[in-house]
Amino acid sequence: MTATNLQSFQLLVDGKRVDARSGATFESANPYTGQAWARVPDGGSDDIDYAVAAARSALNGEWGQ
Numbered sequence: 039m040t041a042t043n044l045q046s047f048q049l050l051v052d053g054k055r056v057d058a059r060s061g062a063t064f065e066s067a068n069p070y071t072g073q074a075w076a077r078v079p080d081g082g083s084d085d086i087d088y089a090v091a092a093a094r095s096a097l098n099g100e101w102g103q
Contacts (some may be wrong), residue, residue: 044085062082
């Protein structure tokens with residue numbers, strides 16, 4: 039795959055696929071070949087806060103009952 043033909047992934051938070059809040063991504067390399075195979079979100083502390091809030095909301099809601 040070329041850098042322009044990489045598979046792209048998103049984070050899964052609150053049951054939805056989302057990009058990193060910063061919009062940052064990085065290329066993940068296949069450890070065997072060293073070649074980039076995917077572009078993935080570069081999640082940061084804002085993404086962690088969002089995921090924790092979503093999990094807490096689920097736990098305190100109907101799902102957690």
